[in-house]
Amino acid sequence: xxxIYFLLAVTLTITMINAQTTLLSEDxxxxxxxxxxTTSGSSTSWNGNANFPTVVAAxxxxxxxxxxxGSASGSITSKSLDLSTDGGDFKVEFDVKGWTTVxxxxxxxxxxxxxxxxTYSAVMAGSFEHVSLTFxxxxxxxxxxxxxxxxxxxxxxxxxxxxxxPSAPPSCTTFISPENExxxxxxxxxxxxxxxxxxxxxxxxxxxxxxxxxxLQETLISGTTYTMPLAIGTYYANVTPxxxxxxxxxxxxxxxxxxxxxxxxxxxxxxxxxxxGGNTNAPWKNDFIELYNNSSSPKILxxxxxxxxxxxxxxxxxxxxxxxxxxxxGYYLIQAxxxxxxGSDLPTPxxxxxxxxxxxxxxxxLTTDNATIxxxxxxxxxxxxGWGTTANMYEGSGPAPGVSGNITSISRxxxxxTNDNAADFKTGTPxxxxxxxxxxCTTFISPEDNxxxxxxxxxxxxxxxxxxxxxxxxxxxxxxxxxxxxETLISGTTYTMSLAIGTYYANVTPxxxxxxxxxxxxxxxxxxxxxxxxxxCTTFIxxxNNATINAGDIxxxxxxxxxxxxxxxxxxxxxxxNDVLPAxxxxxxxxxxxxxxGTYYANVTPxxxxxxxxxxxxSEILFTxxxxxxxxCTTFIxxxNNxxxxxxxxxxxxxxxxxxxxxxxxxxxxxGDDDVLPETQxxxxxxxxxxxxGTYYANVTPxxxxxxxxxxxxxxxxxxxxTPPESAxxxxxxxxxxxxxYGSSPFAPTTLAEHLTVTGLxxxxxxxxSGGLPQMLGEELLHHH
Numbered sequence: 001x002x003x004i005y006f007l008l009a010v011t012l013t014i015t016m017i018n019a020q021t022t023l024l025s026e027d028x029x030x031x032x033x034x035x036x037x038t039t040s041g042s043s044t045s046w047n048g049n050a051n052f053p054t055v056v057a058a059x060x061x062x063x064x065x066x067x068x069x070g071s072a073s074g075s076i077t078s079k080s081l082d083l084s085t086d087g088g089d090f091k092v093e094f095d096v097k098g099w100t101t102v103x104x105x106x107x108x109x110x111x112x113x114x115x116x117x118x119t120y121s122a123v124m125a126g127s128f129e130h131v132s133l134t135f136x137x138x139x140x141x142x143x144x145x146x147x148x149x150x151x152x153x154x155x156x157x158x159x160x161x162x163x164x165x166p167s168a169p170p171s172c173t174t175f176i177s178p179e180n181e182x183x184x185x186x187x188x189x190x191x192x193x194x195x196x197x198x199x200x201x202x203x204x205x206x207x208x209x210x211x212x213x214x215x216l217q218e219t220l221i222s223g224t225t226y227t228m229p230l231a232i233g234t235y236y237a238n239v240t241p242x243x244x245x246x247x248x249x250x251x252x253x254x255x256x257x258x259x260x261x262x263x264x265x266x267x268x269x270x271x272x273x274x275x276x277g278g279n280t281n282a283p284w285k286n287d288f289i290e291l292y293n294n295s296s297s298p299k300i301l302x303x304x305x306x307x308x309x310x311x312x313x314x315x316x317x318x319x320x321x322x323x324x325x326x327x328x329x330g331y332y333l334i335q336a337x338x339x340x341x342x343g344s345d346l347p348t349p350x351x352x353x354x355x356x357x358x359x360x361x362x363x364x365x366l367t368t369d370n371a372t373i374x375x376x377x378x379x380x381x382x383x384x385x386g387w388g389t390t391a392n393m394y395e396g397s398g399p400a401p402g403v404s405g406n407i408t409s410i411s412r413x414x415x416x417x418t419n420d421n422a423a424d425f426k427t428g429t430p431x432x433x434x435x436x437x438x439x440x441c442t443t444f445i446s447p448e449d450n451x452x453x454x455x456x457x458x459x460x461x462x463x464x465x466x467x468x469x470x471x472x473x474x475x476x477x478x479x480x481x482x483x484x485x486x487e488t489l490i491s492g493t494t495y496t497m498s499l500a501i502g503t504y505y506a507n508v509t510p511x512x513x514x515x516x517x518x519x520x521x522x523x524x525x526x527x528x529x530x531x532x533x534x535x536x537c538t539t540f541i542x543x544x545n546n547a548t549i550n551a552g553d554i555x556x557x558x559x560x561x562x563x564x565x566x567x568x569x570x571x572x573x574x575x576x577x578n579d580v581l582p583a584x585x586x587x588x589x590x591x592x593x594x595x596x597x598g599t600y601y602a603n604v605t606p607x608x609x610x611x612x613x614x615x616x617x618x619s620e621i622l623f624t625x626x627x628x629x630x631x632x633c634t635t636f637i638x639x640x641n642n643x644x645x646x647x648x649x650x651x652x653x654x655x656x657x658x659x660x661x662x663x664x665x666x667x668x669x670x671x672g673d674d675d676v677l678p679e680t681q682x683x684x685x686x687x688x689x690x691x692x693x694g695t696y697y698a699n700v701t702p703x704x705x706x707x708x709x710x711x712x713x714x715x716x717x718x719x720x721x722x723t724p725p726e727s728a729x730x731x732x733x734x735x736x737x738x739x740x741x742y743g744s745s746p747f748a749p750t751t752l753a754e755h756l757t758v759t760g761l762x763x764x765x766x767x768x769x770s771g772g773l774p775q776m777l778g779e780e781l782l783h784h785h
Contacts, residue, residue, distance in 0.1 A: 023081050023090065024144070024160040026051040027063075027223055032375060034061040034397065043397065051158075052076040056147075064095075064128075064156035068148040073104070075147030076155070083110065083138025086162040090138050093222060094146065095128035095156040096120045104150030110135055111142035117149070128156055130222055157223050161200075170198035170241040172251040173224075178237075180256040185263045190227040191237060196248060199241035206237045210255065230260045264302065265368070267295025268326060269383045269417045273364055274430040275357035276406030278338035283407060285343040287336035287357040288432050289364060293326040294415040296519050300325050304382065305370050306334065306353060311361035311390030317370035318353045326435070329518025333434035342406075347434045360402050361388020377419075385410070385421055396420025401427050414516055433515070440465050441520035442510050449525040454532035455609050459496045460506060465517065468510035475506045479524060499529045535564040535606040537616040543602075545621040550628040551597050551705055556604075557590035561613070564606035571595075571602045575620065595625045631659040631702040633712035634685075639698075641717040646724040651688040657702035657709065664701040664708065671697045671716060691721045 026049075033044060046065055048055040057074030059066040067074035083090050092108055098120065106118045113135055122129035144160055173196040178184050191204065202221045205213035206228075215235060216228065220242075238255040241248040271292035276282045289306065293299050301324040307315040326332050335349035337356045357364070365373055365384040376384045376395045386394030387410050388402030400410045400421040409430035418424055445461040447453045460473065470489045474482035475497075484504065485497065489511070507524040510517040541557040543549050556569065566585040570578035571593060580600060581593055585607065603620040606613040634657040639645050652665065665687055667677035676696060677689060681703075699716040702709040 021085055021162040022159065023083070023085075023162065024051055024078055024158065026158045027225070028065050028156055029063060031060045031063060031065065032377065034059065034066070048076065050079065052078055054143075061154055064154050066152060066154050067146070068103075068150075068152040070151060073148040073150055074152075075145055077145040078143050078160070080141050080143060081160060082140045083135075083142045083160075084140045085138075088138040089134070089136050090160060090162050091132055091134050092144055092146075092158075092160050093130070093132045094158040095130055095222065097122035097124060097126060097128050097154050099152040100124055103152055104148050106131065106153060106155075107145075107147045107149055108133055109145040109147070110138065112139055113137055120153075124154070128154070130220075159222065168198065169246040170196040170243055170248050172196065172248045172254050173199070173202070173239060173241050174254055175237070175239065175256050178256065178258040181258065183259045183261050186232050186260050186266065187229060188227050189230045189260065190225055191239070192225045193239050195224050196241035198243055198245075199248070200243040201241075203240040203242055203247065204237070205239075206235055208233065208235060210236050210257075211238075211252070212236060232260050232262055234259050264300045265304070265382050266299065267293050267297075268299050268301060268366070269294055269412065269415065270364055270366055270385050271331070271415060272409055272411035272430065272432070273357060273362075273385060273387065274409035274432070275359045275362065275403075276339075276408070276430075277336070278340035278342050279359075279406040280340075280342060281406055282340070282343040284346055284430060284432065285341065286338045286346050287355070288346055288349070288430075289334040289336065289357070290411075290433055291326065291332040291334070291366065292412070292415050292515075293328055293330050293518075294417060296328050296521065298325055298327045298330075301366075301382075303368065305367045306355070307363075307365035307367055307370075307373060308355050308357065309363045310358060311363065311386070311388055312392050313363075315363065315365060315373050316355075317367075318355065319370070321351060324350075327438075329438065329515065331433040331435055331437055333432055346432050348436070350435050359406065360404060361390040361399075362386075363391055363393055383417070385425070387421065387425065394421040396422060396424075398422035400425035403427050414511070437515075439467055439510055439512060439515055439517040441517045441523050442468075442471070442508060443523055444506065444508070444525050447506075447525065447527040450527065452528045452530050453499075455501050455529050456498060457496055458499045458529065459494055460508070461494045462508050464493050465510040467512055468517070469512045470510075472509040472511055472516065473506065474508075475504055477502065477504060479505050479526070480507075480521070481505065501529050501531065503528055531611065532563055532608050534611040535561045535608055535613050537561070537613045537619050538564075538567070538604060538606055539619055540602070540604065540621050543621060543623040545623070547621075547623045548626055549623060551595060551625050552628075553592050553594050554625070555590055555592050556602065558604050560589050561606040563608055564613070565608045566606075568605045568607055568612065569602070570604075571600055573598065573600060575601050575622075576603070576617065577601060597625055597627055599624050627706040628659055628704050630707040631657040631704055631709050633657065633709045633715050634660075634663070634700060634702055635715055636698070636700070636717050639717060639719040642719065644720040644722055647691060647693050647721050648724070649688055650691045650721070651686055652698060652700070653686045654700050656685050659704055659706075660702035660709075661704040662702075664703055665698070666700075667691075667696055667698045669694065669696060671718070672699075672713065673697065693721050693723055695720055 031046060044060045046055060046058045046060045054077035057068050057072050058076055065076065067076065096106055100123060102121060102123060106120060108116045116133050118131050118133065120129045146155060173193045176192045176194060177190065203218050204216065204221055204226055205218050206216035207214045236255055236257050238251065240251045269292055270289065272290040274284065275287050277284050277286040301320060303322050304320045305317045306320060307317050309315040324332060333347060333349045335346055335352045337354060363386045366382040367373065368380045368382060371380050373381060376393050384395055385400055387400035391399040397420050403410060408427050410425045410427055412424050413426055416424060442462045442465045445463060446459060470491050472487045473485065473490055473495055474487045475485040476483045505524055505526050507520065509520045538558045538561045541559060542555065558567065566587050568583045568585050569581065569591060570583045571581035572579045601620055601622055603616065605616045634655045637653040637655060663682045664679050665677065665682050666674035666679050668675050697716055697718050699712065701712045
């Protein structure tokens, strides 16, 4: 936390208080750079002072000192102290907190005494933790060394005092700042008061009513200053000195009342600086400075000045028109000089000054007067930007990045001001924006403000805004909060996420990458996520009530119902029962259930995350499951009745019979017999079995759960199995014109056609067609095969 002190003087002398001696007191108030509440704290070394002349790895941290770095410990060693007074008993007190995590302990070494250590728990984002260590046996010409055991920690308010118990409570004190009935500006307010004789610490309270502490509950402070942020309003503060003997008495009369007001110009920042105007490759003909109001209300500049200097030079001063009003989220474009005639004219400037801003490094300040600027946080400074490596004045941890060439400017990221030039600014394409530029807010299409949406996936949608390239959406459980969805950049105008039951607040802010729309808080919506209403009942498509259906795999189906996310199906053997299928949620509108012969009851109830459809008992259906009717007989495709086939593996095939789930095949050597193939259940319509030469009878009977086909005996076939013809090598020749004698035993066809039939040859196969007779036996065999 950056600390601002109204009292900058450091008391270095030894002060006697009720026989207690303060040997050293150091609040590091002379360190005005750095920031110990963010990871971008100062990396500028601190070289020590009169109280701590010897330092190792010590760095400036804005009102405190940082000991150590990310890879090494650090230390500060005091000047020579006489620790032998009061019998050599003394205390070393200081405030400490760590980095983003605690990286070790604090070690305190005193000349000639045993080292003491302190393990702290406070980290950067929190408040300092107060430490008090007691030593015995101090000697003259001693030093006190405070160091980190490993890496980084912040140290503040170091005090070394003799350990003498005060003889009485201290007296009251009075405030130095704020003044009673005075006014101060909103932001970090530093309270300071006079030291009270005998006090070892002070109890400070702040409230919105006399005697109240609703703003700051009683807080024990070791020094005489305390800084905290305060918003606009009227406050009451009181501080009570205390020591080991008790609190100062009757200090209520020293309570102060004061008012926190807003600075008229608070929120106006230097937003962009461009110094390459008119030079080679410059996109713009003139240099420019762009002001921006990043607050939610209009701001007024009265009697303000633009101050410009080189990186190491002194500031000049140019008065701005007075007054200037910049609306919330608004801009003010100041045109400066040109170095040539390259580039486009700027958008119409709001004001023109004669300044050459330079490119690589420099300083620009906006001030309330033309008095000397003593620091980046001087009382007359509204905003100050130092950029480039040579800048010797800047806000925060370092200067903004420098630019090279004439095509780049430095600008704030989304207009944000954390009082750290290094962190707040980026380089990029210059985009001059004048007072006529703006970006409107948008409004939600869904959900509606004060509306209700169903639990689950909720889609947020809003109206598109001209000029916006994205939208920053946040969702929380309280107004203005983002605990559900932290600010998220969305390129489109919709966003879907799952939400549980509860009350939510959502806000969306249009942006174009450089600026955000302002005052969009008023467009926040509040909505409720609730369970959806119960859906209506549905009706069965199949089976229907009182239907009779065949046993087996049964596909239950029903009509879809609006709002239903599932359907609870149950089947039983009695009304309302679920002994066959317990209540089962099904996400589709159909499912398959195998059922045997019997009488059944079925019911289906639509449901969603809210509840089930009501009174759906009336939609129950009654149906009967029976065996299907026996199928009809079938006929053989192969062999056919009274045919002759070759011996070997014979594949029987037959026509499929409607309703058949299988076929019973028998083969015998006499009619109706099954001595060759006993009755065999076949699921397909083919069956292969080897058969030798002989006469056979075959019959196939379709079957299903309803029984066998009846009277299929008439479909029996009789067929001959014969020896296959021998090789065509026994054929010695023939004439294509029908000469007899076309073969030898066992076949002797009397005609060419018969011969071709027996041997399986046809004309065109290369065997003796007219004009193409084989010339010898080898050629004939070749043609045959």
